[in-house]
Amino acid sequence: MSHLLREHAPITEAGWRLLDDEARERLTPALAARKLVDFSGPHGWDYSATNLGRVEDVADAPGDGVAASQRRVLGLVELRAHFAISRAQLDDAERGAPDVDLETLDKAARRIASAENAAVFGGWGAAGIKGIAEASPHERINLGEDCEVYPRHVAKSVDALRAVGVDGPYGLALSPEGHTHVLETAEHGGYPLFQHLQEILGGPIVWAPGMNGGVVVSLRGGDFLFDSGEDLSIGYEGHDADAVQLYLEESFSFRVATPEAAVPLPV
Amino acid sequence: MRAVGFDQYHEPAAELPEEARTFARMAANLIEEAEAIDWYEQRLAIERDSTARAIMLDAEGEEFKHFSMNLEFLFRRLPLWREIAQGILFQDGDIVEHGEESEEEATEEEAAKGAPLAGSESLGIGSLRGA
DSSP states (O other), X not given: OOTTOGGGSSOXXXXXXXXHXXXXXXXXXXXXXXXXXXXXXXXXXXXXXXXXXXXXXXXXXXXXXXXXXXXXXXXXXXXXXXXXXXXXXXXXXXHTOSOOOOHHXXXXXXXXXXXXXXXXXXXXXXXXXXXXXXHOOSOOOOOOSOGGGHHHHHHHHHHHHHHTTOOOOEEXXXXXXHHHHXXXXXXTTXXXXXXXXXXXXXXXXXEOTTOOXXXXXXXXXXXXXEEESSOSEEEEXXXXXXXXXXXXXXXXXXXXXXXXXXXXXXX | OOOTTOTTOSSOGGGSOHHHHHHHHXXXXXXXXXHHHHHHHHHHXXXXXXXXXXXXXXXXXXXXXXXXXXXXXXXXXXXXXXXXXXXXXXXXXXXXXXXXXXXXXXXXXXXXXXXXXXXXXXXXXXXXXXX
C-alpha cells in the first residue's frame, strides 16, 4: 500500500476511476509549465532532492590537514490541494448518474496546477526555486493591454533570444486574461492574432493559470528542468458519513539551467 | 479440477482487481473472435454452395466487427500498445521493420513523457510537451 492510502477510502474502483479521470481532464489543460519545460521523472515519493552537481565548503573539518566540502542539492517541494467529495455524489455515480458534481476536485486541480505554474514561471524563494521570468537577464518587454502590439513584443523577444544564440522553436506562456485577449483578437484584415503569434514563435501559446503577464521561452531543450518525484496523484485523508476527504499531491523541484533562454513579458 | 468458464485467468481471480478481470475477459473475446474468423476462412475455402458462402461471408463480417471492437477496447486500456500498433497497422511496406521502429519510438516517447513508475497510483500525466 502506498502512502496515498487509497485502499482505505470508502470508494469503489469505478469511483476512483471517475475521480482520476476527472482530475486528469482538469489538470492537463492547466499545467502550462509542463508544455514548455523539460520533465524528468517521476522518480517516486521517496526521491527527496535534485543533484546540483556543486559543493560548498564546510567549516571545522574533523581532522587536521583535511579539506571538507558538502554536496549541494535542491530539496523537492511537496504540494497538496485538499478537497472533499460528497459520498452521496459518489453513490450517484455508482448508479450511473452522468452529471456527478465534482466541483471541489476541479477547484483543487486548478489550485495545484496554478501553484506549479507560479513556481516554475515566477519562482518560489522560500523553496529555493528560481522561476523562469525572474532568472532571465533580458530586458523586460512590457506586454501592456493592447493586444494589437503583441506580435511586435513577441517578435522582439524572439530576436533577443536569437541574438544570444538561443535557438527555437519558441513557446509563449500567457496568463488566462492575456490568453483570452489573444484568442478574441483579430488583426486588421481579420487574421487571428493567435495564429500570427504562433507563426512568429514556431511553437505553442499556452494558457497558464497562476502566472502574471507572459514569458517567451526556447523549446530547444536543456534550459528549464522540472524534476518530478511523485507525479500528481490523488490520496485519501479520512471520511465521515457525508464526505470523503481527499487531496491532490505532487513533489518536484525546478531549475533554470540557461537563464538567457527566456524573455519575460510583464503586464 | 478445472474451473470451467474461468480459465482466462492465470492468476487467482479473487486477487485480480476489477480492471484486470475485465481486461482478461476482453482479451478472451478477442481470441475467440480471431478463432471464429479462422474457422469461417477454412469453411469458405472448401464451400461451393453460393448461398451457404454468402451466409458465412455475412457472419464473418460480424466477427471482423467484434474483433475490431474488442481490439480497440484493449488499446484504450493500454496506451503503449495502442501507440505501437499505430506504427504498424494500416501501413504499407515491411511489417517487421514497422514493428521494430514503432516499438522503439513508442517506448522512448513513453519514457520521455514521464510514464508512471510501475505500481504507481499517480494520474500518469508527466510531460505535456507537444500535447
